[in-house]
Amino acid sequence: MSKDFIFVSESVTEGHPDKLCDQISDAIVDHYLRQDPAAYIRAECAVSNSILFIAARFASTASVDLSHLARQVIAGVGYTTGEFNARSCSVLSTIQEVESGLRQEIDEAALSDKDIERLTAQQQVTVFGFACDQSPTLMPLPIHLAHKLCRHLTRLRTEHVLPCLMPEGRAQVGVEYKNRRPRRIHSVAVVTSHDDEFAVDPEARKRCQDVSREMIQEAFADEELRPDAKTEIIINPGGPLLFGGPSVHPGLTGRKNGVDTYGGFARHSEKALSGKDPMRIDRTGAYAARYAAKNVVAAGLAAECEVQLSYSKGQARPVSLAVETFGTEKIAVEDIAARVRKHFDFRPAAILRDYDLRRQPLAHPKGFYQLLAAYGHLGRADLGLPWERTDKAAMLG
Amino acid sequence: MSLPSLEGGRARREAGNLPASPVTPVHILVYGRARFKVEGLRDSQALKAHLERELARNPAIKQVSASATTGTILVQYNSGNDAASIAGLVLDVMSGFGLRADGPAGAAAPAGAPPPPALVADDESVAWYRLTAAQALKKLCTRAGQGLTTEEAARRLAEEGGNLLPEEEPRSAWSIFAGQLTSLPVALLAGAAGLSVVTGGLLDAAVILGVVLANAGIGFVTERASERTITGLKRLVHPTVRVVRGGQAVSVAAGEVVSGDILDLTPGSYVAADCRIIEALNLSLDESALTGESLPAIKTAKRLGRNVPAIADRINMAYMGTLVTGGRGRAVVTATGPATQLGRLKAMLKEAEPPEAPIKRQLDRTGNQLVKLCGLLCSGAFGLGLLRGIPFLEMLRQGVSLAAAAVPEGLPAAATTTFSLGVRNMRAHHVLVRGLSAVETLGALQVVCFDKTGTITENRMAVRAVVAGNGRLEVEDGRTLAGGPARLAFAEEADLPLLLKVCVLCSEVEVGPGEPEGPPVLTGTPTEVALVRLAAGLGLDVPALRAGHPLLAVRQRSENRLFMSTRHRCPEGGGLLAVKGNPAEVLALCDRALRGATVLPLDEERRAAIQLENERLAGEALRVLGLAYARNGDDKPCAENGLTWLGLVGMADPVRSGVGELVDVFHRAGIETVMITGDQSPTAYAVAREVGLNPRGPLKVLDASDIADIEPEVLTALAPQAHVWSRVSPAHKLKIVKALQAAGKVVAMTGDGINDAPALKAADIGVAMGGSGTDVAREVADVILERDNLETMVMAVRDGRTIHENIKKSVHFFLATNFSEIMVSLAALMTGGAAPLSTMQLLWINLISDIFPGLTLSLEAAEPDVMDRPPRDPAAPLFSGADYKRITLESGVISAGALALYFYGLARGGPAKAATLAFQSLTLSQLLHAFSCRSERHSLFSPGRLPRNRWLDFAVGGSIALQILTWFVPGLRGFLGLTAFGVLDGLLVAGASLGSLAVNEATKTRRREAP
DSSP states (O other): OOSSEEEEEEEEOTTSHHHHHHHHHHHHHHHHHHHOTTOEEEEEEEEETTEEEEEEEEEOSOOOOHHHHHHHHHHHHTOOSSSSOTTTOEEEEEEEEOOGGGSOOOOGGGOOHHHHHHSOOSSOEEEEEEEETTSTTSSOHHHHHHHHHHHHHHHHHHTTSSTTEEEEEEEEEEEEEETTEEEEEEEEEEEEEEOHHHHHOHHHHHHHHHHHHHHHHHHHTTOSSOEEEEEEEEESTTOOEESOGGGTSOEETTOOHHHHTTTTSSOOOOOOOTTBOTTOHHHHHHHHHHHHHHHHHHTTSBSEEEEEEEEOTTOSSOSEEEEEOTTOBSSOHHHHHHHHHHHOOOOHHHHHHHHTTTTHHHHOTTOSHHHHTSSOSSSOTTTTOGGGOOTTHHHHO | OOOOOTTHHHHHHHHHSOOSSSEEEEEOOSTTEEEEEETTTTTOHHHHHHHHHHHHHSTTEEEEEEETTTTEEEEEEOTTOOHHHHHHHHHHHHHHHHHOTTOOGGGGOOSSOOOOSSOBOOOOSSOGGGSOHHHHHHHTTOOTTTOBOHHHHHHHHHHHOOSOOOOOOOOOHHHHHHHHHSSHHHHHHHHHHHHHHHTTOHHHHHHHHHHHHHHHHHHHHHHHHHHHHHHHHTOSOOOEEEEEETTEEEEEEGGGOOTTOEEEEOTTOBOOSEEEEEEEEEEEEEOHHHHOOOSOEEOOOOOOOSOOOBGGGOTTEEOTTOEEEEEEEEEEEEEOGGGSHHHHHHHHHOOOOOOOOHHHHHHHHHHHHHHHHHHHHHHHHHHHHHHTTOOHHHHHHHHHHHHHHHSOTTHHHHHHHHHHHHHHHHHHTTEEEOSHHHHHHHHTOOEEEEEIIIIIBOSSOEEEEEEETTEEEEEETTEEOTTOOSSOOTTSOOHHHHHHHHHHHSOOOEEEOOSTTSOOEEESOHHHHHHHHHHHHTTOOHHHHHHHSOEEEEEOOBTTBOEEEEEEEOTTSSEEEEEEEOHHHHHHHEEEEEETTEEEEOOHHHHHHHHHHHHHHHHTTOEEEEEEEEEESSSSOOOSSSEEEEEEEEEEOOBOTTHHHHHHHHHHTTOEEEEEOSSOHHHHHHHHHHHTSSTTSOEEEEEESOGGGSOHHHHHHHTTTOSEEESOOGGGHHHHHHHHHHTTOOEEEEEOSSTTHHHHHHSSEEEEETTTSOHHHHHHOSEEETTOOHHHHHHHHHHHHHHHHHHHHHHHHHHHHHHHHHHHHHHHHHHSSSOSSOHHHHHHIIIIIIHHHHHHHTTOOOOTTGGGSOOOOTTSOSSOHHHHHHHHHHHHHHHHHHHHHHHHHHHHHOHHHHHHHHHHHHHHHHHHHHHHTTOSSOOTTSSSOOOOOHHHHHHHHHHHHHHHHHHHOHHHHHHHTOOOOOHHHHHHHHHHHHHHHHHHHHHHHHHHHOO
């Protein structure tokens, strides 16, 4: 790959149908774990027009009102009027209780090292974690900016800055790199969705353009790189979306992996992160790998770091741990890998223990996993996530 | 009162094309009688009377009858006239009517109205909708507030006749008997008799006639009995109506409503007669019975200014047979009974056809095909016989008799009889079935939709769990479970006793004296009754507690204050505030909690724990209430905050016992079960899981508050997926039924409310609960479960299936045996010489071996595994190709046995001996074959035994006895043309018939094993 390039990442707001599905799936995970930290739960959703499908498989003592919960999430996201709305949509839930043996009534904090070794990975997966010094959250700059714009877009709606705004929106940021370092903002594109009042109001279109431009300026206010005179700023290139959301296009759980991870800048496992309880290593492994990579960058061992973990069924430790620093390493890559191996415990039960993943929903009454399901599982500064801590940087350094 | 089908619209339109000439012939082909359509006669009783009176005076006319309903006149005239001259006469008489000065206005209905776009009213003599309400009342000599006086109503009732729809006249005994004689087999037999007379066989002719009469007699008796049963089906409900008479609202039978009566229109009531609305408050009517429009029509009392031909557009009229779905209103009756739109519609559709089972059409079709086949084969036999040199007439008589014996006569009648017996049987199980088609559909049922409340659950509340400071207490049937105390020490000031005391105080349940020694009678809301019952069950003296804490004030729960509070004076002085309601709201009022006997501050952690517990209970599908209290030293009202939290109570509507097993029975019978409920989905899910709606796979819950939003195609695709429909309003049941039907399912729907009526009507089988259901639900339902017991529903399905199978068994028997007769005759003619079966013998077979075993086969009890098989495909024909093959094989086996003896006889003793052996063997084999026809699956050799059918045993035994008489009684032998019969012959015959039975049974077993 050439060292000079333009990289574009996109993020979507919580009103995007795919993200809506992710949030409902993770809200279900939250509610099960809140009642029963040992719950086994898988939840997938699909939404189209005014019908939401939920497929839930669980082994748990908890009981959760799936459709009520889904409606809460839909209302929370902002779909309260229009063709698809929390009140009148139909929810078809396929509820399957599986054998209770899948429930793991284990307190990881009390386990001995031997026990942790015995709790092996249940999936065969290669996960990646990435960090770089392009942004304060140590995320690639394009996705960091795209998330930020999307949050601002949502704020415009929830604070009623721009009327007639519907929950769906998307933002794209193109960053020009020189020698693998971000040099300028190449382009910013924002797509908004509106209700039908907007369509008949000629003033609204202009106002939307103005407010969006203002919003972009605001979002970049505290950034090092800001749009310059040559930056292309595009607002609703194909005209704004009418209504947006599931009444316009369908959504599915786990289809926005790029948005969930690094915006395509770094590799990801292509496995969905949402709708799975934390016993799934394909979910928690991605968090653990990010934790390691972030600490490597925070310790100043490299400007960019990718940690790759490969898990095999039946083994607790990843069968492979590889570090890639793209030539930005300050010490030998093998040395970095050795330090990572020494200071991080990547065994599934250890991850559960270290991040207290079973009990996080209890500690977060507004939802833990559900909040991860929009604006990225990684690089979140707003949630105090355990895998975003840089507490091991000192040890690594 | 049964509602006519919507086909009325078509009939109505055709009738609406008024003829150009005032008198047009309708039917004049039969000399001596003529029917004419007479312009202006429709709806004009005066013209009818005039025509009848004047024409009857004319010497050319024997008899005349005019109908104001159809607008036609039937004239029977004397010879020397013809239709044209009679038409002229009618015209003359009519013109005389027009000239009369006192000609009533009723005849002046405008003719040649434009062709109507929708169902158009038969124009009433008065256009009531164009009058104001006051004008209408005045014209009907009545007053809105007072109504008619009782005397006036009685006078009008005598004058107008009852408010009853014209009933179809039951067929007379004679016409039923005559019906038996007008069938193809009878015609064939008559032909055979005629031929016998020609060929000199007077005795033969007499015997043939005897057989015909005997056959007709049997048919007559069974058909008459079934007709009686069917007629009885119509008289299941006797609705009453609220009317104003003499200033008082009274209930009268719907049949006693007269014009001028003021009707009270309330939701769920049927409109008893045609009426003009005089008061309407959001009044909406379901007029689908008349207009076919399933959306409710909004009604008003305003006058309409123009001519409105379509009933659906007359928004200030309410017509008989429509249903009030919402709002309130009052209306003045303008027409009753036959004069109503419904009455006219019914008269239009009046058919003299006897009620018949739907399977009858299928049987008729099958029968016709068989007649053709038999005809072909019999002509073949006839031709063969001629070739063999048998005299023409003799062979013709043979051929015709063979045809008469072989044609499967009486099948449709047997089917109807079987159905009506089934209806009677179901009634004995307290299942009322309205119509024979329902019986048949029950047997093909594929999906049953249940109402949750009242059908699957008991429609009451019972406490399931109490969470007080010290932990959780499981409760069932008002008793504590899992080590909980059987009785509580209520004297203690601890959390649980106090919680229950607050439950009792903060409630409006009235405690009535029960039976001595029995529990007290509690009346109040289900929730509160459940709480008080639990407290009483645990030993709390409810009346004493209440007496000790007199009630000072009550604040009811309201929309934005989701809890109830009561203030009491305590016996030890001071006041007590008892609060019960929505847990979140009650908890927000509390700042401390009681745990054991100690009061603890309510910190965030404890609050969160309580909320989690609340969520857990709610997740268990329980209705959860939170309880709290406060005390103060004086009588001043306590502030409604700073309360002490006591705990949570979870309640549920218990599942009826045995429903799980019944659901399982349905599943084994291949019938899908669907539960429909307005509840939230966890409640629905918990109940569905408890009764096992889908024990083998994931449970699919469709939570849809607004099904109308789903596109029809999507709903059709979704509907068969869902096991549970939650948050569905009763009005949406119709959509669910339609969607399931669109997906190709035969659907039953249970219901008891007013809003259920459209869905019950649309369902293939609408099931109403007899005890708890509303009149409307019962009226539109196809099946009424008198005891509200789903078990009877299972019985109904089993009976439906059994009836269908039994008809199949009967027909199977008829076909197999009749084919064998043809086969034997054909084979004998082809290979030997003479026809082996004489006319007399064929008749004997017809009378002895066919009818009684066939009829008694239709009385078979249900096969033991009838409910372990999937429902039959409603679109499949009665007999499949494989069935026909099987039937042919069976008759082949029977024929082979008979023919073997025939050839043996031919070799040993000549044609006479051969014929005798063939006849005896054939008859006996046929009789024994009835046992084989008892089941398609179970053979005599298979392990499972069928329940005994005494009727069949009796019929076959009797017939065999008669058959054996022909061996010994010389007179009988001579009559049948049989030769003497030896012991060896007897053994051979017995061996051949038992042998063919054994072969047929053995091959049946094989067929069953090979799929």
